Amino acid sequence: MKASEVKDLTPDQLQDQLLKLKKEQFNLRFQSASGQLEKTSRQKQVRRDIARIKTIQRQRATAQVKG
Template structure:
């Protein structure tokens, strides 16, 4: 399974982006829980989910900065 592409994330609207962030955090929690109970079968999923979460949060931050920059130019 290849790492997800950031172009896919840029196509999401703000609500979908927030939903994806929450879902990814829940998946990471589940993986940590599985690891603690020694039921984890695919440890490489940690890398993929952390990468995906970083991408999601990067796009979210870019949008926040763009919004604040546009508000500052309007004033």
């Protein structure tokens, strides 16, 4: 997911996407611990997507407080 795609989402969509990614991250960790993980690069990608969403949420929150 690109940053430009994340910026276009509504706050509700961002929250839904964040929950979905956190569930996926948990499942990837579980698979990794049990030795069943095939695409190890997906862990890094999910972690960065979560960070992108949290960054956009934080930017919007601070913009509302200031403006």
